[in-house]
Amino acid sequence: MNRINKKLQENKKLLSIYFTAGYPNINDTVTTIQNLEKNGVDMIEIGLPFSDPLADGPTIQDSSTKAIKNGMTSEVLFNQLKDIRKTVNIPLIIMGYFNPMFQYGMEAFCKKCQDIGVDGLIIPDLPVDIYNAEYKSIFEKYGLINVFLITPQTSEKRIRFIDSISNGFIYMVSSASTTGTQSGFGDQQTAYFKRIANMNLKNPQIIGFGISNHETFTQATQYAKGAIIGSAFVKHVTKHGVDTINTFTNTILN
Amino acid sequence: MNYNVDEKGYYGEFGGAYIPEMLYPNVEELRENYLKVIAEPDFQKEFNQLLKDYVGRPSPLYFAKRLSEKYNTKIYLKREDLNHTGAHKINNTIGQILMAQRLGKTRIIAETGAGQHGVATATVCALMGLECIVYMGEIDIARQAPNVARMKMLGAKVVAALSGSRTLKDATNEAIRDWINNPVDTHYIIGSAIGPHPYPDMVTRFQAIVSEEIKWQLKEQIGRENPDYVVACIGGGSNAAGTYYHYLHEPDVGIIAVEAAGLGIDSGESAATSVLGKEGIIHGCKTLLMQTKDGQITEPYSISAGLDYPGVGPMHAHLAKTGRAEFVSITDDDAMNAGLELSKLEGIIPAIETSHALAMFKYKTFKPDDVVVVNLSGRGDKDLQNYIDYFKI
Ligand SMILES: Cc1ncc(COP(=O)(O)O)c(C=O)c1O
Secondary structure (H helix, E strand, O other): OOHHHHHHHOOOOEEEEEEEOOOOOHHHHHHHHHHHHHOOOOEEEEEEOOOOOOOOOHHHHHHHHHHHHOOOOHHHHHHHOOOHHHOOOOOEEEEEOHHHHHHHOHHHHHHHHHHHOOOEEEOOOOOHHHHHHHHHHHHHHOOOEEOEEEOOOOOHHHHHHHHHHOOOOEEEEOOOOOOOOOOOOOHHHHHHHHHHHOOOOOOOEEEEOOOOOHHHHHHHHOOOOEEEEOHHHHHHHHHHOOOOHHHHHHHHHO | OOOOOOOOOEEOOEEOOOOOHHHHHHHHHHHHHHHHHHHOHHHHHHHHHHHHHHHOOOOOEEEOHHHHHHHOOEEEEEOHHHOOOOEOHHHHHHHHHHHHHHOOOOEEEEEEOOOHHHHHHHHHHHHHOOEEEEEEEHHHHHHOHHHHHHHHHOOOEEEEEOOOOOOHHHHHHHHHHHHHHOOOOEEEEOOOOOOOOOHHHHHHHHHOHHHHHHHHHHHHHHOOOOOOEEEEEOOOOHHHHHHHHHHOOOOOOEEEEEEEEEOOHHHOOOOOHHHHOEEEEEOOEEEEEOEOOOOOEOOOOOOOHHHOOOEOOHHHHHHHHHOOEEEEEEEHHHHHHHHHHHHHHHOOOEOHHHHHHHHHHHOOOOOOOOEEEEEOOEEHHHHHHHHHHHHOO
């Protein structure tokens, strides 16, 4: 069974953390992953940086620019991760935009993920429809889970369709926004969280975008299986580096 | 061979809609409605009326006698520079503002490079009384100051794009991010034949008036609708798409596309996408784009802000790949000299973007009887400072 599916069966709310690979320093990737696992994080999204991240706000834009300057590429990332399964057990997902993967070759990229022990991908600008028509068989061949996003504007019909072709979890974007632009959830978000929870989808949902602290994490996981923190964590490592990750995770979990 | 968009939104292998889910409802709403709306008699009536009374169409097709003598062929200039706001860009913004109104949108966003599209968008927003926000790279704000002032006078808010190379690519990123953050009331008026389907096709249809007019104007002037060549400069490719549209499937009409070579194709400072680009995804569509081997989009360079884009519209990628269009690239220096030459020979100061198309005559020889129609996509007022600095006028 894929590590993601196994993790989703655990009887707890999941904390997933996004970070940008190769940031703040090129060789921080593996340390970051190891320290996140040590400090109780359930799942990790490894950000493969892209020059033009359309769905991201300034924090992740800046970390991506810096990571690319540091020399991060698909090839470098795969090299850094080649022994990762000797030390890390939690699910690992690569999150990145489509063009770098397309240049690497989608099949070669997926094969490499399987070899290393990456469990899934999140590709915000590869739409469900194109995935379904052109890439689904490749993901299946290499045992990878592709995670799709839904937003408050996604129609019920489309959510049902996305649910039908997903086999891990659904990434619920908390509000109409790019990453890192929210502070706190209001009535609108709560209504949306409830609406989705009441749809009884076959895939569990994990909420992301706008989760930055204990309060928003608790609010989100009241309605969903877990929550993803990105920009807030990237800000933490910008300031404090990757050795004191516990000071960040402690504030979220306790 | 079909050179138009197919029902899935592709030109051959190029095009499509590679968009994050956050944009899906917006783009899908547009895709479902755009053809229906354009076909409505009421839309057509208002569009054509505004093009005539407000934009000043038809724009003249002018036989450039002295330029023709110099290059020993028959050169006709399609005078888009005489449109209200000084370029072809207004054809598209008139169409899109009418589209936005029919979709019930109240807030308009746009990106701009040279500022021509920003001005054209600010203009139609003033005309219709809609809120207007224009994203513009910080570098372009500096090199196109008169257009920034124009947009402000027209009531638009100009927001500096501070990310990446701080030019057109980054302004487009910021506009797309704005749209993600404002998914319900906002329409994004893209300024070129780029972006996710249906944008390239929609923009092309609004610009197609250019070749529609060339057809009857040529017929009137020389007794036939088809020239031997149509020529246009290509940033994202909207003036080119309009110039080619009614000739795409006329095999006796040669198509010439002129890109910006910047300091030279091999200089590392260029925007000649058809030569330097590879297939990839930019701003929601699969097309040719300049990128590193790892798939990071690279910074283009051209002296002209309107051609300073690392990609090219998917229609043009298809025309390049199939060989239907011949692509030529022109350096900064050649373009500037061609701009000066047109000024001296014909009394027309062209936009630097357009000067690239004109510089093509230096390298390509035509027969004395060939009829060559060039889209004079814009006037040079906005570029005066650049011309002054370059020629030390
Ligand atoms: C006068 C003029 N011509 C050409 C262009 C290039 O755009 P496109 O390729 O979409 O026609 C611009 C863009 O700003 C322009 O202002």
